[in-house]
Amino acid sequence: MGTKLNVIGKIDLEALNQSSYRPVDPSQPFKILSIKVSFWEQESLLLDFGEIEDENVDGDRYFSLFIGKNGLGKSMFLCEIIEFLVAASKGSNLVSTKKMVNIQAMTYTIGGRRFTVTRNGEGDFIYQDGLKTIRRNKVEFPLIIASTMGMFDKFPLSTYSWKKGYYNVDFYRYVGPKANTNLYSTKTNLMFQMLGNLRDLKRKQQMTKVAEILNFIGYDSKITVKYKIKTTSEESSGNTKGLKSATRAYMDSMKKGEVLEESVDFRKDTMPHVRQMYFREIGEMKQKGFLTSYECYLYQNGTPIECNHLSSGEFNMLSMVMSVVMTSKKTHLLILLDEPEISHHPNWQMEIIDNLDCALSDYKCHFLIATHSHFLVSDLPLGRSTVMDIERYPDGKIEINKLLADTYGWSAEEVLLKAFKMPTDRNKYLAEIVGKLMSGIADKSIKREDVNEQLQFLKKVSIHLSDVDPMKEIISTIIGTFERYD
Numbered sequence: 001m002g003t004k005l006n007v008i009g010k011i012d013l014e015a016l017n018q019s020s021y022r023p024v025d026p027s028q029p030f031k032i033l034s035i036k037v038s039f040w041e042q043e044s045l046l047l048d049f050g051e052i053e054d055e056n057v058d059g060d061r062y063f064s065l066f067i068g069k070n071g072l073g074k075s076m077f078l079c080e081i082i083e084f085l086v087a088a089s090k091g092s093n094l095v096s097t098k099k100m101v102n103i104q105a106m107t108y109t110i111g112g113r114r115f116t117v118t119r120n121g122e123g124d125f126i127y128q129d130g131l132k133t134i135r136r137n138k139v140e141f142p143l144i145i146a147s148t149m150g151m152f153d154k155f156p157l158s159t160y161s162w163k164k165g166y167y168n169v170d171f172y173r174y175v176g177p178k179a180n181t182n183l184y185s186t187k188t189n190l191m192f193q194m195l196g197n198l199r200d201l202k203r204k205q206q207m208t209k210v211a212e213i214l215n216f217i218g219y220d221s222k223i224t225v226k227y228k229i230k231t232t233s234e235e236s237s238g239n240t241k242g243l244k245s246a247t248r249a250y251m252d253s254m255k256k257g258e259v260l261e262e263s264v265d266f267r268k269d270t271m272p273h274v275r276q277m278y279f280r281e282i283g284e285m286k287q288k289g290f291l292t293s294y295e296c297y298l299y300q301n302g303t304p305i306e307c308n309h310l311s312s313g314e315f316n317m318l319s320m321v322m323s324v325v326m327t328s329k330k331t332h333l334l335i336l337l338d339e340p341e342i343s344h345h346p347n348w349q350m351e352i353i354d355n356l357d358c359a360l361s362d363y364k365c366h367f368l369i370a371t372h373s374h375f376l377v378s379d380l381p382l383g384r385s386t387v388m389d390i391e392r393y394p395d396g397k398i399e400i401n402k403l404l405a406d407t408y409g410w411s412a413e414e415v416l417l418k419a420f421k422m423p424t425d426r427n428k429y430l431a432e433i434v435g436k437l438m439s440g441i442a443d444k445s446i447k448r449e450d451v452n453e454q455l456q457f458l459k460k461v462s463i464h465l466s467d468v469d470p471m472k473e474i475i476s477t478i479i480g481t482f483e484r485y486d
Helices: 013-019 074-090 187-195 204-216 245-253 279-288 312-327 352-359 374-378 412-418 428-442 448-462 470-485
Strands: 030-039 045-048 061-067 101-110 113-119 125-129 132-134 143-147 172-175 222-229 259-265 291-300 303-306 332-338 364-370 385-392 398-402
Touching: 030 074, 030 332, 045 398, 061 074, 061 352, 061 374, 074 101, 074 113, 074 125, 074 143, 074 172, 074 332, 074 364, 143 312, 172 187, 172 312, 187 222, 187 279, 187 291, 187 312, 204 312, 204 352, 222 279, 245 279, 259 279, 279 291, 312 332, 312 352, 352 374, 428 448, 428 470, 448 470
Parallel strands: 030 364, 061 364, 061 385, 143 172, 143 332, 332 364
Antiparallel strands: 030 045, 030 101, 101 113, 113 125, 125 132, 222 259, 222 291, 291 303, 385 398
C-alpha cells in the first residue's frame, strides 16, 4: 500500500512571478543605453549611448545622430532596430540574421527599469530585467515612431509587408509617404491619416504644440477637411458592413452628395470639443471608398491653402512634428527619423532639433536620427545628445566612432571638420589643429601615438582641400617629413 502524502501547501508560480513584477514608472525616462550590432557580417560593434546622468535636470529627451557617407547602412540600422524589437516581442525572427545590419543585443532603461534583450546566432531571444532573466511577456517596449518624408525610405509598414501583419504590433507606428509597397500617399492623404488620431490626444498642450509648428511654417492654427459622401445610388450593396459601427452611424446621419466640412483650430478648440470631432470616421469612409471627393485646407491669414499646394519643406516640417505629437499614445517613445532635413532651407534645418525638443517636452523619449546635415549636429542639446560617425576604412572594415565632445553651438566650419571630416578652405579650426600639433612637437609635450593619430586625421581631411589652399601644402609637408623619418 502506497504512502499517503499530505499536501500542506503549494507554490503558485504565476502569482510569485506576478508579485515580483514592477510596472514601469511613467515619470521616469526612456533611453537606449547600448546596442551590439554588426555591419556586413563583420565583427560586432558595441554602441555606447551613455548612462542617464542623475544631475541632468532636463533629461527626458535624448538625441543620437548617425552621420557618415552614403551606402554605409544608416537607414538600414534604423530599420533593423524596428525588426529587432518586433521580433523580440514575438520571440521569433521574420528574416534571416544574415543581412546588411544585424543587431545582437540592446539594453535600455524605461520607467525606472533596465531591460536587456539578446538574440543568439540561432535567432532565439533572452530577456533580462537588470541581472534577472525574465519571460518575454514581462518586457516593456517603448512606442516606436518611424517618420520620414523620403520617397525611398526603408521603414516597414504596419499593414503591408512581404509577411503581412508581422509589423502590426501595438508599439510601432509608421508615418511617411508609403501607402503600401507600391503606392505613395499624397499630402492630403497623410494629413487625413494624422487627423484621424486627433481624439487620442490627452492634453490641450499637445494641441498647442501643433498650433506652434503651424505658426512656425507661416500658417494659422486651423485645418479644415472638406468632403462629399456618395449618394445611396452610388454605394455598392453591402459595403457598409465593413465599416465600424460609429462610422456607419455617422455616415447615415449626414447628407449625401453635398460638400461637408470638419474643422479644428489647434489653438482655440477645447479638448471636449475635439472629442466630438469626426476626423477618424471621415478617414475611414475615405479609405473604404465612400467619398466622391475630399480636400484638406490650411490657412494663411484666413485665406485657405489646399494641403497639396504646401511646399515640400513646409509639409515635411509640419508632418514631422505633427505626426510624432499626434501618434504618441504612450509616455515612453523611441523616435526614428531618417534624414529629416530633406527639402528644408538651412534656416529650418537649424530649427529641427529645437522644434522636436519643444514639441515633446511632456514625453520621455530617445530620438535616433540618420542625417547628412551639419546644422542638426550643431543644434544638439548639451548633456543629452550623442553623435555616432559610421566610417568604412580602405580594407572594407566598418567602425562607429562616438564624438566625445558636446557639439552644441559649433560653427559650420567646426562641424564639417570635426564631425564630417570635410574641411573648408582657409578653415581656422584646421589651422588651429595644425598649430597645436607643431607646438607640441617643438616643445615635446605631445606623445608619439598622439602625433600619429593627428597625422592620420590630417591625411583624411587634406584630400578635400582645394589645391590653392596653402594649408594643403603645409599638411602635405608635415606628413611627408614624418613618413620619411618614421
